[in-house]
Structure formats: C-alpha cells, structure tokens
Amino acid sequence: MSVDTATVKKVASLARIALDEDQAARLVPELNNILGWIEQLGEVDTSAVQPMTAVIPNHLRLRDDVVTDGGIREAVLANAPQGEHGFFTVPKVIE
Amino acid sequence: MTEYRIQGATGEWEVVIGLEVHAQVTSNAKLFSGAATAFGAEPNTQVSLVDAAMPGMLPVPNAECIRQAVRTGMAIDAQINRWSRFDRKNYFYADLPQGYQISQLYHPLVGEGHLDVSPDEKNPEATKRIGIERIHVEQDAGKLMHDQHPTRSYVDLNRSGVALMEIVSKPDMRSPAEAGAYLTKLRSILRYVGSCDGNMDQGSMRADVNVSVRKLGDEFGTRTETKNVNSIRFVMQAIEHEANRQIDVIEGGGTIVQETRLFNPDTGTTRSMRSKEDAHDYRYFPDPDLLPLELDEAFLEECRASLPELPDAKRHRYEAAGITAYQAGVLTAEVETARWFDALLEAGATPATAANWVSSELFGALNRTGRTIADSPVSPAQAAELLALVADGTLSGSLAKQVFEVMLETGQGAGAIVEERGLKQTSDTGAIEAVIAEVLAKNPNQLGQYRGGKEALFGFFVGQTMKAMGGKANPAVVNELLKKALAG
Numbered sequence: 001m002s003v004d005t006a007t008v009k010k011v012a013s014l015a016r017i018a019l020d021e022d023q024a025a026r027l028v029p030e031l032n033n034i035l036g037w038i039e040q041l042g043e044v045d046t047s048a049v050q051p052m053t054a055v056i057p058n059h060l061r062l063r064d065d066v067v068t069d070g071g072i073r074e075a076v077l078a079n080a081p082q083g084e085h086g087f088f089t090v091p092k093v094i095e
Numbered sequence: 096m097t098e099y100r101i102q103g104a105t106g107e108w109e110v111v112i113g114l115e116v117h118a119q120v121t122s123n124a125k126l127f128s129g130a131a132t133a134f135g136a137e138p139n140t141q142v143s144l145v146d147a148a149m150p151g152m153l154p155v156p157n158a159e160c161i162r163q164a165v166r167t168g169m170a171i172d173a174q175i176n177r178w179s180r181f182d183r184k185n186y187f188y189a190d191l192p193q194g195y196q197i198s199q200l201y202h203p204l205v206g207e208g209h210l211d212v213s214p215d216e217k218n219p220e221a222t223k224r225i226g227i228e229r230i231h232v233e234q235d236a237g238k239l240m241h242d243q244h245p246t247r248s249y250v251d252l253n254r255s256g257v258a259l260m261e262i263v264s265k266p267d268m269r270s271p272a273e274a275g276a277y278l279t280k281l282r283s284i285l286r287y288v289g290s291c292d293g294n295m296d297q298g299s300m301r302a303d304v305n306v307s308v309r310k311l312g313d314e315f316g317t318r319t320e321t322k323n324v325n326s327i328r329f330v331m332q333a334i335e336h337e338a339n340r341q342i343d344v345i346e347g348g349g350t351i352v353q354e355t356r357l358f359n360p361d362t363g364t365t366r367s368m369r370s371k372e373d374a375h376d377y378r379y380f381p382d383p384d385l386l387p388l389e390l391d392e393a394f395l396e397e398c399r400a401s402l403p404e405l406p407d408a409k410r411h412r413y414e415a416a417g418i419t420a421y422q423a424g425v426l427t428a429e430v431e432t433a434r435w436f437d438a439l440l441e442a443g444a445t446p447a448t449a450a451n452w453v454s455s456e457l458f459g460a461l462n463r464t465g466r467t468i469a470d471s472p473v474s475p476a477q478a479a480e481l482l483a484l485v486a487d488g489t490l491s492g493s494l495a496k497q498v499f500e501v502m503l504e505t506g507q508g509a510g511a512i513v514e515e516r517g518l519k520q521t522s523d524t525g526a527i528e529a530v531i532a533e534v535l536a537k538n539p540n541q542l543g544q545y546r547g548g549k550e551a552l553f554g555f556f557v558g559q560t561m562k563a564m565g566g567k568a569n570p571a572v573v574n575e576l577l578k579k580a581l582a583g
Contacts, residue, residue, distance in 0.1 A: 014185070014376060014378065015185075016187055053386050053387055054386060058386060059386065059389060060156065060385060060386035060387065060388050060389065061155060062155070062156050062157070062158035062161065063124070063129070063155045063156065063157050063158060064157075064158060064159075065122050065123050065124050065157050065158065065159030065160075066123060066124060066129065067123050067124050067129060067130065067131040068124070068129030069124075069128055069129035069130045069143035069144075069145075070129070070130035070131050070140060070141045070142060070143055071140055071141075072142070072143070072144075073137075073138075073139045073140050073142070075144070076139055076142045076144070076147045076252070077139060082247070084244070084247075084249070085138070085243075085249075086137060086138040086139055086140075087138050087139065087240070087243075087249035087250055087251055088139075088189075088249070088250035088252070089244065089247040089248065089249055089250070090189040090247065090248050090250060091246070091247065091248070092241060092244075092246055092247055092248045093188070093189050093239065093241075093248050094239075094241045094248065
C-alpha cells in the first residue's frame with residue numbers, strides 16, 4: 001500500500017490539518033516509508049495470536065451510575081475563544 | 096393485509112425500508128463521565144471535562160448504560176456479545192468537541208435479534224418478523240442552536256456524552272405501516288424494559304430512515320438515508336415521500352445517488368443535505384483509551400433476571416384469560432396501562448369484565464379529563480372495589496356508571512358512595528311490582544298497543560320502570576316481572 005499527494009491532501013483535510021504543496025509533497029515519501037514498515041510487520045503470521053490490548057493483564061473498569069461531576073460551567077467555558085450566555089459560540093454552521 | 100405497492104408509470108414498485116433508531120439510555124450519569132443527563136438543564140451545566148474533551152481526560156464506562164443495552168438486547172431475543180469493543184468515529188463538527196464519537200463499529204455489544212410487529216391495528220394476531228442487525232452503544236453529541244445570533248451558532252454540551260443505543264434493523268420492512276408498527280413495538284419494549292423513556296418530542300428516540308425502491312423480484316435499489324426523524328408519523332411520511340420521489344427520478348431516466356437527506360415536517364418532504372463527499376469517511380479505529388468490554392455470566396444473569404414480562408407474553412396471558420385480542424393489544428401497548436391493569440387483576444377483578452370496563456369507562460373518563468393512566472384519579476384497588484359491587488349484584492351497569500362519576504369527582508371508594516347515597520340496586524320484587532303496576536296504570540295507550548302485538552314497546556316499559564326507581568332496580572328482575580305483568 002502506498003499513498004500519493006492527493007491521498008495525503010485528503011487525509012490532511014479530513015483531520016483539519018493545513019498543508020501547503022511543499023509539505024504535502026514531502027509527506028508522501030515519509031508516509032510511504034511508514035506504510036512500508038507496517039507492511040513488513042504484516043509478514044509475521046499472527047493468525048493464532050490474540051490482539052494485545054494492554055501490556056499487563058487488565059480489565060475494563062466500569063463506573064456506578066452516580067452523578068459525580070458537572071456544574072462547572074465556568075471551568076468548561078474558560079478556554080473557549082468565544083462564549084455568550086453560558087454557550088460556546090462558533091461561526092454559524094447550518095445546513 | 097394487502098401488500099403495499101406504489102403504482103408508477105412503468106408498473107408497480109416495492110419499497111424497501113431499514114431503520115436505525117437512536118434511543119437515549121435511561122441513566123443518571125453519562126456513558127463515560129459522571130455528569131448528569133436530565134433534560135432541560137441550563138446550558139453547559141451538565142458537562143464534565145471529559146464531555147468537553149479537555150486534553151488528558153479519560154473515559155470510564157457507566158455500568159448501568161451497558162446493563163440497559165444488554166437487557167434491551169435480551170428483550171429482542173438478540174445475541175449478547177460478552178466481548179465487545181469501542182471504536183472512534185472521526186469527524187469534525189461544532190457539536191462534537193472530541194473530534195470523534197466513541198461508538199462500536201467492529202464488535203457491537205448486541206448482535207442479531209428480531210421484533211414481531213403488527214402492522215394492522217385491527218388484527219394484532221397478524222404479525223411480521225423484522226430482523227434486527229445489531230445494537231451498539233455510543234455517545235450522543237451536543238446541541239447546536241442557530242436562531243440566537245445573526246452570524247454565530249450556540250453550542251450546548253449538556254447532551255454531549257449521553258449514552259445512546261443505536262438499534263439497527265435489517266431492510267425487512269416493505270411499507271410505511273410496517274415501519275410505523277416496528278417503531279411502535281420497539282418503543283413499547285424499550286419502555287417495558289426501562290432502558291429508554293421513548294419521549295420522541297424530547298429527542299430520546301429518533302430514527303434514520305433508509306429507503307430504496309425496486310420492481311418486484313429485482314435486486315435492492317440504491318438507498319437514501321433520511322436523518323433524525325423524530326416522530327413515528329414523520330417516519331411514515333418520510334418513507335412515502337422518499338419512495339415516490341425515487342420512483343419519479345428513476346422513471347424520469349435518472350439514477351438514485353446514495354446520499355443523506357433531511358425531512359421537513361412542515362411540508363412532509365425530504366431534501367438532500369449538501370454534505371461534502373468525504374462526510375462518510377469516518378476513519379474508524381479502536382479507541383485506545385478503552386479496553387475491550389468483557390461481561391461475565393453473573394452480569395448477564397442479573398440482566399436476564401431483571402427483565403419484566405414483555406408485551407407479547409402479557410398479551411398472550413390476557414388472551415388466555417378471556418380478553419379479546421384487540422383489547423389485549425390495547426392494554427399491553429403502553430407499559431403504564433399494562434401495569435395499571437395488572438394491579439386491577441391482582442385486586443381480584445375478572446379479566447374480561449375488567450378489560451371492558453377499562454376500555455370504555457376508564458379510558459373514556461381519562462379522555463374527558465385529559466389525563467393519562469399514570470395520573471388516573473381512580474386507583475386499581477378502587478376500580479376493583481367498584482367492579483366487585485357489579486359482580487355481586489349490588490350495582491347495575493348504569494348505577495356503576497353513576498358511582499364511577501362520583502368516584503372521579505370525590506375520590507371516595509365505591510362502597511362508601513353506595514352506602515352514603517343509597518345507590519344500591521334493589522332486587523326487591525314487591526317494590527318493583529308496585530312500581531310496574533303504577534307504570535302500566537299511567538300508560539294505558541302503550542299498554543293497549545303492546546297487548547295488541549306491538550312488542551317493541553317492551554323497552555319503553557323497562558325505561559319507565561327504571562326511571563321511576565331512580566335506576567336502582569335490578570334490570571334482570573325488572574325484565575322478568577314486566578313480562579309477567581304485561582302478559583296480563
């Protein structure tokens with residue numbers, strides 16, 4: 001698998017990362033290198049190996065259904081570039 | 096039931112429908128944070144730093160949300176996956192601070208199940224089985240408001256991170272009525288189970304509607320998806336409109352593009368969302384913040400043991416007890432009605448009589464007063480007392496109606512009302528005979544006509560006698576004595 005400039009640009013735009021032509025062009029071989037390594041890993045037969053989800057044996061912990069958080073509107077909004085009347089505000093997005 | 100077909104210029108078309116229902120899980124706290132889920136709070140007051148996607152925050156699943164999704168799966172006979180996993184669905188939108196929704200694409204919590212639905216209200220026995228593909232658990236997004244400011248949208252994250260079940264049907268429905276019946280049944284089951292309150296007007300349950308059309312026997316056509324339709328009636332309208340639109344496009348020589356559409360409730364029509372072509376490139380991958388979700392047998396056993404009797408089982412039980420299929424369907428459709436009726440039966444009422452009384456008298460009174468059964472002014476125990484007085488002959492049907500009216504007004508018990516107002520029915524033959532003699536004496540003309548062969552006047556005499564006795568005479572006794580008296 002390899003990527004071309006168009007794919008790099010598309011992935012960048014989906015991730016909202018601004019790239020100019022030079023940067024996009026430079027990323028093509030870099031990403032292809034990485035994809036090459038991944039493909040090399042794919043040569044190992046792992047059909048009988050369970051995917052490892054943690055380096056130590058561990059289980060997903062669940063929480064009780066109790067309200068323990070919230071009521072911190074000031075803190076939540078503190079870093080917002082713009083807010084009004086307790087809301088975040090953003091450039092109008094409507095379809 | 097006749098098959099639903101749309102007549103086009105080139106022949107008959109079949110409609111193929113699949114529904115993705117988003118149901119908000121009933122829980123105190125959110126799916127991955129300890130913030131509250133209550134509806135209608137001040138903006139951004141039920142938001143934790145996890146829900147606002149502040150850097151370094153880690154999600155921890157709420158056991159109750161998982162439990163409710165599992166119970167829902169069990170209620171639709173679905174396979175429960177003891178090993179499931181959360182994935183990130185990546186997209187940018189102002190209502191999604193994380194930049195991704197935590198969902199389950201590859202390994203959902205609940206696998207295949209089914210619902211038996213009754214598209215024909217008059218014939219609840221005629222059912223169709225609709226397959227359910229999966230149920231997975233995911234986060235809801237925040238809410239955007241566009242009408243508060245000329246150039247800005249307002250963002251409220253109170254809903255951000257609330258747990259949703261996405262219940263995905265197979266493309267098994269073939270008419271708006273079937274889709275309506277599916278949603279009605281699903282909503283009923285969710286409310287029985289208690290996993291979702293089913294309040295569509297508050298957005299607790301909404302549907303994405305997948306529609307395609309085909310000529311009979313053809314392969315499935317290309318489908319469109321109409322997003323976020325928030326009432327059963329609107330879903331049915333959206334299907335009808337969208338199917339007709341697609342047929343017009345195809346018969347006009349065009350092709351259907353797979354796209355996302357929006358429903359406009361004011362016009363009953365759908366329109367294309369001008370989404371970017373990349374909108375569906377979600378680049379899912381397993382969420383590295385969350386280990387796989389593993390459930391043990393004890394957890395599943397508790398889920399199973401805590402399931403209530405479900406609507407179908409209840410309906411069959413009622414029918415077996417002598418209640419008509421139609422009434423059993425009405426009594427079991429809403430969980431509140433079924434609970435009330437069960438309490439009435441437990442208080443000793445006879446099933447068939449109780450069903451008739453609830454269907455006519457109680458529902459009538461609730462309609463008149465604009466109440467629901469949940470805030471009925473008469474309790475099941477009080478109703479059982481009233482019905483018992485009818486059963487033992489103390490009250491006639493019409494007296495029972497009078498007593499019920501007084502119960503509604505005063506909240507008193509039936510027995511007390513009967514005592515206090517002397518509304519007891521009398522079977523005292525001497526008293527009834529005396530009144531009958533009086534009635535015959537007062538109406539010599541009618542008596543003559545009756546004896547001359549106009550037997551239809553019998554009802555007239557019954558009416559006069561009952562009236563003279565203030566409705567308190569036992570109708571059976573009146574009939575018997577009148578026949579004798581009229582015969583001369």
